[in-house]
Amino acid sequence: MKKFRQEMVELLLGKPFPPCGGGKKMCLSVPARVIKIFAEERKAEVDYFGSLKIISIGLLDDVEIGQYVLVHAGEGIQILDEANAQASLAVWKEVLEL
Numbered sequence: 001m002k003k004f005r006q007e008m009v010e011l012l013l014g015k016p017f018p019p020c021g022g023g024k025k026m027c028l029s030v031p032a033r034v035i036k037i038f039a040e041e042r043k044a045e046v047d048y049f050g051s052l053k054i055i056s057i058g059l060l061d062d063v064e065i066g067q068y069v070l071v072h073a074g075e076g077i078q079i080l081d082e083a084n085a086q087a088s089l090a091v092w093k094e095v096l097e098l
Helices: 002-012 082-097
Strands: 030-038 043-048 051-056 068-072 075-080
Touching: 030 051, 030 082, 043 068, 051 068, 051 075, 068 082, 075 082
Parallel strands: none
Antiparallel strands: 030 043, 030 068, 043 051, 068 075
């Protein structure tokens, strides 16, 4: 479980980690709050647990500052409502504390 926690922290901080057993990679999406939008580039700056990253929002319509989005591989893939974002964040916090 300690190794899994380390991999999750590295994922959130944007550092590479080795693939899971058998050479397969685990696909995860992580909720992040939008703090700035670069409309012309279709990008946004988001906050992952205090770590700021630039992501693509090209797949999303009408993203607003303050909203949460699910991010996978640097791409915003879904806008989350506040309740779902908080539920997902609670699970991530629990996993990271294991």
